Amino acid sequence: MADPPRVVLIGDSIRLEYQPLVAARLGASAEVAGPAGNCGDSGNVLRRLGDWVGPGTTLVVFNAGLHDLLRSGKGGRRQVEIDRYEANLAGIVRDLRAKGVSMLFATTTPVDDRRHAASGKPERLDDDVRSYNAAARRVMDELEVPVVDLYPLVGPALLGGDGVHLTAEGYAAVAAVVTEKIADLL
Numbered sequence: 001m002a003d004p005p006r007v008v009l010i011g012d013s014i015r016l017e018y019q020p021l022v023a024a025r026l027g028a029s030a031e032v033a034g035p036a037g038n039c040g041d042s043g044n045v046l047r048r049l050g051d052w053v054g055p056g057t058t059l060v061v062f063n064a065g066l067h068d069l070l071r072s073g074k075g076g077r078r079q080v081e082i083d084r085y086e087a088n089l090a091g092i093v094r095d096l097r098a099k100g101v102s103m104l105f106a107t108t109t110p111v112d113d114r115r116h117a118a119s120g121k122p123e124r125l126d127d128d129v130r131s132y133n134a135a136a137r138r139v140m141d142e143l144e145v146p147v148v149d150l151y152p153l154v155g156p157a158l159l160g161g162d163g164v165h166l167t168a169e170g171y172a173a174v175a176a177v178v179t180e181k182i183a184d185l186l
Contacts, residue, residue, distance in 0.1 A: 006056050009034040011063035021175030041067035041080045042088035049095050065108030069128040089139045105140045105147045107133045109154045115163030148181040
């Protein structure tokens, strides 16, 4: 019997939470793996890709955005400005293609501005999420990479108290959609 396909999930803390749910949903039909920690911004993903995607990987599901659009103080610069974000995403796609790996990009989930501001965490804005998702979509469309659009899936009721992380129901909903898209691609 052949080994099941190896699927690697790369992304932020949202991915960390839905990854085990995806693995459970796929069961024995795929080996699901991913970095033990948060992968951070798109520049870090690009730099560390070789550490996370090894021989035998069939499909990589990746996301970057929440750390890229993180602002340094109220109204400050973003951690990775949008032009650099686009270049990093194109670099990730280029490197994955060079490895002969199929890929799927997952958009960034929404931010509830009011709840997030009240949490006292560094500033993230939903307008930025929409802008970065639009930029990512342009890159993925141009490079012909399939996209699973998580943004419209997560409404206010599925966002947790900090306005960024999801509720258990939110992670389950995201995992179901990601799993379905993975199964389609495998």
